[in-house]
Amino acid sequence: MKQPLSLSSKATCNTHGQDSSYFLGWQEYEKDPYDEIHNQGGIIQMGLAENQLSFDLLESWLSENPNVAGFKGNHGELIFRELALFQDYHGRLSFKQAMVKFMAELRGNKVSFDPSKLVLTAGATSANETLMFCLAEKGDAILVPTPYYPGFDRDLKWRTGAEIVPIHCTSSNRFKVTSSALEQAYREAHSLDLNVKAVLVTNPSNPLGTTMTRKELSLLMDFVIDKEIHLVSDEIYSGTVFGPPSFVSIMEVLDERKYDGHDVWDRVHVVYSLSKDLGLPGFRVGAIYSNNEYVVAAATKMSSFGLVSSQTQHFLSVLLSDDKFTCNYIEENKQRLKLRHSLLVSGLSSAGICCLESNSGLFCWVDMRHLLSSNTFEAEMELWRKIVFRVKLNISPGSSCHCTEPGWFRLCFANMSEATLDVAMRRIKEFVAEIVVTRPGNPASNNQRPSHSRPLTSFRSPLSKKSLAKWVFRLSLHDGRER
């Protein structure tokens, strides 16, 4: 028996965002998950940004480092009690030292981090929410470039009461942040009677899979300096940059522009996690890094609500302190991501589908605008439902990422075997070959062209499959989108 009236408004509202198609797709996958042997007709999960490519590197490290098992210290002594009792919210120093060393390595040692400015949290989910509790409250807005990670709706807004106001980015310039978009978002927040507290960016971007250029970062710095607001850079994918341009962290920009001493020094914060780079989402290891002692102090106290298990801190402090391991892992992981990325891109390309040119992340931002029956989000959802239920691929529709243009989808490539990826590519190719495209010309244009008589929903086209496939392929080459 339910009694919604006796619960809080947070419990009865929708702000957790779990009714989004992003999560609904996961649910469909759960009902019918693909398995190479036991369920070959099942849904392939391409909506979950996990890194499963480098577990073997971790496993072989474990076999060479038996002491970390069974709660043993460096000299084989049992340190179980110490770990069992360790609940200091400052975290284990050895672990924080190892984390900052790893974070510096990921940035080519162009910056260094101070462990006393690092706050440990239960994953980036907790880090982002905690930062919001520290920086904002009801009546405040956080500006976030679109498209963005769907989980931000929950993490930044749900329990904090803050609002997200989007910074609209478009395909016209590869979804880069522009100063006019920033200013427009700022104005929009004010028109909604909201006080802007921060800009939050994900760099490398989820869902785009691109790194921010120095120009963009500079623009952001200028903007937050001018408006006297905070800048949060979620760098959770910093270790997944497999191609040029190389990753530039906001901390590097702070350093280079010699902002130590300037106001803005205290208003730039970085979020990190080991869930993507090391593929350890189950361990719930996140961090906030800030030069602002008040933020560090408040966030540290708040981390009581989501501390990292001491068992996990111990294991990771040993792992990440091993320079030889981390150096090799970082390189090898990137190579594997690069290869897998290229398989996805070429697989899609052979189906006449382009992706936004990308150099990082565990996914591609895929352009399926030419497959829409109309340039609308309804058509996007229609296409998405087909892809989930008939093609049996769980992919994430751009609308769930708040993209302003219909037809873009995020497809993940690092959470499955190569064989499974092959199957996925084959299915897409077959799907594209069977549907009828009713909109000639450049689908990227804003003009709505009248649809022709053949609806997109038909799987059986009067045209022969072969000639149809050629026509779709030719269309996709004409519009000048990046691959």
Next chain:
Amino acid sequence: MVGCSSDGDGSKVLSKIAMNGGHGEDSPYFEGWKAYDNNPFHPTQNPNGVIQMGLSENQLCFDLIEDWIKNNPKASICTADGVENFRNITNFQDYHGLPEFRQALAKFMARIRGNRVEFDADRIVMSSGCTGASETLMFCLADPGDAFLVPSPYYPAFNRDLRWRTGVQLIPISCHSSNNFQLTLSDLESAYSKAIESGVKVKGLILTNPSNPLGTTSDVDTLKALLEFTSRRKIHIVCDEIYSATVFAPPVFTSISEVMREVECCDPCFVHFIYSLSKDLGLPGFRVGVLYSYNDAVVSTARKMSSFGLVSSQTQLLVASMLSDGDFVERFLGESPRRLRDRHRKFVEVLGRVGIGCLKGNAGLFFWMDFRKFLEEETFEEEMRLWRVIVHDIRLNVSPGSSFGCAEPGFFRVCFANMDEVTADVALGRIGAFVTRWHGDKNLRLSFKSLKSGDENNNSLSMTSPHVMSPRSPVVIARN
């Protein structure tokens, strides 16, 4: 390092929550920890240091757990035996938790209650310790400005956990020594009415059973009466049962889950409890908390919120393996209360011999010590002066009753399960020596009277907020 540029207007730069004192760390409860951190006792390296008796930890049964770990390498994904599970576990971030983890917890919690109740594994929501569970429950049950009633004395960190980020108010119901600090129905009724009359929206009652800091269990009749009260008024009852397996003497622990079926008007939608392995098993570092609700909507919402504090999958696997081992659980649940009872008895007897009384307790990792006779006046200022003597002169960090919101000065919570036998003997010796000197030495009483806050000998005890405010165990300090 450059401080925050808007010092005079911190609220412009950060949120109110970040800048206010809602974290509660300015309380003397935490001051004592600082005194300990500055001068921690060690039997050989620092025999005159402060003994930590202000931290409620259970260190009496680690040997049992260590043995189990040595004999069960498969439970750790880092061992050769367990590594085959490595990638599945490291990848597992489903907020439902590992099914075997929830099932093992459900079985364990039932076993603690003598298998008189069964728990549904699907109603278990994991959290980062009880700290995470209690805050999440508040987010689910109450809006900013709503209130929960809580019998005092109560666990000081409730002020942070239940109020800080949620905006919920706590209304203490003072309990008194005249009836052994038991919560009475009339106290509850009067606190409730007063709150309603002043326009406060009361959402429920929080009950810690067994009680922290009293070390006592609530009897069945009281639980029934409380449940009937909350059920009739359609308000929630939240029970913190974190000490449920520390009951070492009669009466046997009765959980709210057992009482539900005996109260006819009970509506399960208003009944919830929280649990953790931090006290019963002595594993606070592993951050294993449980939120259990009989309300489907609460389970569903809490589960979504648990994303903010999931238990590490590595730890879930270890705990699932350990708690599924029936032999281990039986041995542990038999041995742990026995060791707690012996330690508790030792303290109570020795203190009794020097004329110090305690509330008769049967559970928990501490006792509620009565030091009223040492107060020259029955005021909280005197209590703090006495406390400074205990920390500075006797060098024991105990927790003053005022930090628990106790209505009567002179009571202290003293923890006994977080030290070895040697340290326990030293602590008891110091108390005995102090009492003897107190009775015989007028100068001691005079010097105590002249002690002011911020005395030059007691700089470490000044009332400014200490910077290290999270528990650092004596075991950990010794190793460092």
